[in-house]
Amino acid sequence: MTYTDEDILAYIDGEMPAADRTAFETALAADADLAARTEHHRRLGNSVKSHYAPIANAPVPDRIAEMLALRDEAPAGDTLIDRFKAWFAHPLAMPGASAMASLAIGILVGAQFMPLQTGISGDTSLASANLAAALSAADGTQAWQMPVTFRDETGRYCRAFRGTETGTSGLACREGESWQVNLLVTGNGGEAVGYQLASSPLPAIILESVDGLIEGDPLDAEAIETAAQSNWME
Amino acid sequence: MPTKDAEFRAGLMEILPRLRRFSRSLTRHEADADDLLQTALERALKRSDQFQAGTRLDSWMYRMIKNIWIDEIRARTRRAQTFAPEEAGEGMGAEDPTFDRQIRAMSIERAMDTLPEDQRIAVSLVLVEGLSYKEAAKVMDVPMGTLTSRLARGRQALSDQLADQEGARA
Numbered sequence: 001m002t003y004t005d006e007d008i009l010a011y012i013d014g015e016m017p018a019a020d021r022t023a024f025e026t027a028l029a030a031d032a033d034l035a036a037r038t039e040h041h042r043r044l045g046n047s048v049k050s051h052y053a054p055i056a057n058a059p060v061p062d063r064i065a066e067m068l069a070l071r072d073e074a075p076a077g078d079t080l081i082d083r084f085k086a087w088f089a090h091p092l093a094m095p096g097a098s099a100m101a102s103l104a105i106g107i108l109v110g111a112q113f114m115p116l117q118t119g120i121s122g123d124t125s126l127a128s129a130n131l132a133a134a135l136s137a138a139d140g141t142q143a144w145q146m147p148v149t150f151r152d153e154t155g156r157y158c159r160a161f162r163g164t165e166t167g168t169s170g171l172a173c174r175e176g177e178s179w180q181v182n183l184l185v186t187g188n189g190g191e192a193v194g195y196q197l198a199s200s201p202l203p204a205i206i207l208e209s210v211d212g213l214i215e216g217d218p219l220d221a222e223a224i225e226t227a228a229q230s231n232w233m234e
Numbered sequence: 235m236p237t238k239d240a241e242f243r244a245g246l247m248e249i250l251p252r253l254r255r256f257s258r259s260l261t262r263h264e265a266d267a268d269d270l271l272q273t274a275l276e277r278a279l280k281r282s283d284q285f286q287a288g289t290r291l292d293s294w295m296y297r298m299i300k301n302i303w304i305d306e307i308r309a310r311t312r313r314a315q316t317f318a319p320e321e322a323g324e325g326m327g328a329e330d331p332t333f334d335r336q337i338r339a340m341s342i343e344r345a346m347d348t349l350p351e352d353q354r355i356a357v358s359l360v361l362v363e364g365l366s367y368k369e370a371a372k373v374m375d376v377p378m379g380t381l382t383s384r385l386a387r388g389r390q391a392l393s394d395q396l397a398d399q400e401g402a403r404a
Contacts (some may be wrong), residue, residue, distance in 0.1 A: 006386045013360060015367050050316055051342040055258045061268055065251070067275050068243045111261045145341050176318040182249075209247070212240035 003027065008038050010047060020135050069205035089172055108176055127179040135159055135179045138228040147202055152213040156234045157227055158182075160206055161187075169202055171209050174232045224228050242282045245291045246275065252363060253295050259358040260303050263349050269308070274299045296363065297373045300355055307351060345395035353388030360385055 003024065010016040011024050028035050127135055134144035148160040157174040170184040172221065185203045219227065252276070256265040277298055278285075285294055328377075346354060352374075359370040371381040 004386075005390060009384070009389060010367075013367070040393065041389060042321055044389060044396070047342055047355065047391070048346075048361045049364075052255050052259050055255040057255075058251075060250050060254060064254075064272055064275065065247075067272065067279070070246050103395050137314060159365070205247075208240060209244060211237070212244040 001027070003034060005041075005061045007071070008034075012038065012042050015109065023046065043056075051119075065205060069203070070215075084102050129183050131161065131172075131181075132179050135161060137208055138225045138230065148210055149219045150210065150214045150228070151219070153215045155215075157234075158210075158213060160202055160210055162202060169206055171206055173213075174234075239282065241284065243279075246278065246295070249295065252292065253299060256296055256358055256363055257303075259346065259362045260354065261300070262343055265360055268367050270299060270303055271300050277302070290369070291400045293369055296359065296365075297375075300373060304351065310403075341396055341399050343391075344399065345392045348395050349388050349391055353384050353391065356381055356384040357388040357392070361389075 001024075007016070007024070011021065016024060028038060125134075129145055134141040134146070140146040143164055145162045146159050146165055147162060150158055152158055152173065156172060156173045156175070160169065160171050162169040168184065170181055172179040174180075183206060185205060210223045248269075254267065254271050257271045257274070258264065259266045261270055274295065279297060285291065346357070349357065355374060356370060359365045359373055365373065367378055367381055368384075370385075373376045374381060377383075390403065
């Protein structure tokens, strides 16, 4: 049988019914012209796909990411984010505030690419050994502070973290034996400018995410110690 | 308790990089793409109550981005007809100082540029965003047959364009 371009494309796109696929593949093996047309379209498709792929791996510009961090209207009640803002607005709670003032926001979801010093290892979103060790330690480490620890709806432990020197902060949740970094905001440690949450060591976007994920209240020091001792198993 | 609003925002945050890529492939221009994405997010936040939980947020957003872009194109065409008949959409890439990618990349960009809007949307949804035909047809509000024919014509046109460019360079 002769195949139209639409047939070829359906085959490449995985849209050809399974029943027709075998016949198509038999024809492919026997018909050099069909094979060439198929290969041509496959390559074209791959070129287009790979041309646009880097855009989905690049950090989203601040002004866009911030749109999702801010609320349209002030929440009526005592939401967690307000409580955090209040805590961190206290002078004693803002040792690194100026380092956080100038922020470059990048969002990491799933497999992404960020340099090692941000705390992500290689081309996955698993925490690097250094960050993972800090996440597993009840009190974090010198390099990584753990301002908020909580459990999400599914019972997983999650921690908001912050690099003391880098200004990089983020949110990681326990996945089995490792820590999955769900959100990462890279800070460049510049001087204080009028960033919206300059008084907070955690950017609004992270507090929003905490607010979205948390079930119940954040863990207190004792609960964190217990969780760390049980290796953060649910 | 996660609020509905926070969940909705978190959902958007998760698909943001893909939405940005889609905007980019429709507009072929970085600044336009981010403006488009911003407009779409504003609209989405305003209309979040219209989103039905349990349906696909990405498809909902793709459709919104597509609609806003089509409106924008129409407005541009009207402006262009009034003021500058030749300028609509031409040479946008060439004037962009950040446009220093490899020739190969430029070729794809230029070839995408020549597609009619309908075909470009179909190509973007299926080839770039990886949607199934069924999902793409839903986003575009067209029957499957229309989607597949736009997709086939769009890819053929891309192929012809790239061959022409290849020929011109040789």
